[in-house]
Amino acid sequence: MEENHFKKFEEMKVIELPEGYIAYRLGSGDNLELFDIFVNKDERQKGISKKLVKLMLEAVKDNPPNFSVFGFTAKDNLTAQAFYQAIGFTLILCPLYPLGAFMYVAEYQKLCDKLFKTDA
Numbered sequence: 288m289e290e291n292h293f294k295k296f297e298e299m300k301v302i303e304l305p306e307g308y309i310a311y312r313l314g315s316g317d318n319l320e321l322f323d324i325f326v327n328k329d330e331r332q333k334g335i336s337k338k339l340v341k342l343m344l345e346a347v348k349d350n351p352p353n354f355s356v357f358g359f360t361a362k363d364n365l366t367a368q369a370f371y372q373a374i375g376f377t378l379i380l381c382p383l384y385p386l387g388a389f390m391y392v393a394e395y396q397k398l399c400d401k402l403f404k405t406d407a
């Protein structure tokens with residue numbers, strides 16, 4: 288495929304740590320969209336994903352989303368579902384649900400309260 292077939296997706300931001308990354312966008316409707324989060328296999332279950340989510344929340348704090356933070360995962364990704372729920376997201380029924388895609392939502396401020404105030 289030709290290189291210029293792709294349009295650059297300028298709005299996507301990536302925060303990288305040696306152990307993994309998080310990709311997000313402060314999108315339309317003042318929502319924060321979490322596209323992807325990945326932690327290297329040998330660094331999992333050490334709190335790195337929580338650290339990445341906190342870095343994302345901090346990165347947008349001067350221009351915070353009014354309402355929601357969205358995240359998506361596949362229905363067979365039980366680890367990602369456990370992660371979203373532990374972090375403070377709620378599963379919502381969207382039209383993608385019957386197709387096997389789970390959508391999670393959380394209020395920006397509530398997420399900050401949970402992750403920073405309790406230092407979770």
Ligand SMILES: CC(C)(COP(=O)(O)OP(=O)(O)OC[C@H]1O[C@@H](n2cnc3c(N)ncnc32)[C@H](O)[C@@H]1OP(=O)(O)O)[C@@H](O)C(=O)NCCC(=O)NCCS
Nearest residue numbers: 324325326331332333334335336337360366367369370373
């Ligand atoms: C999902 C993923 C990002 C979690 O990263 P992590 O650094 O291991 O997660 P943390 O150690 O910060 O744990 C956060 C919470 O997730 C849950 N969790 C993480 N791994 C889990 C596992 N294997 N089983 C059950 N719960 C798990 C826990 O509830 C944990 O909270 P707790 O420590 O308070 O119990 C990581 O497993 C990963 O990169 N998976 C592959 C990529 C992927 O599926 N990304 C998500 C797609 S959107």
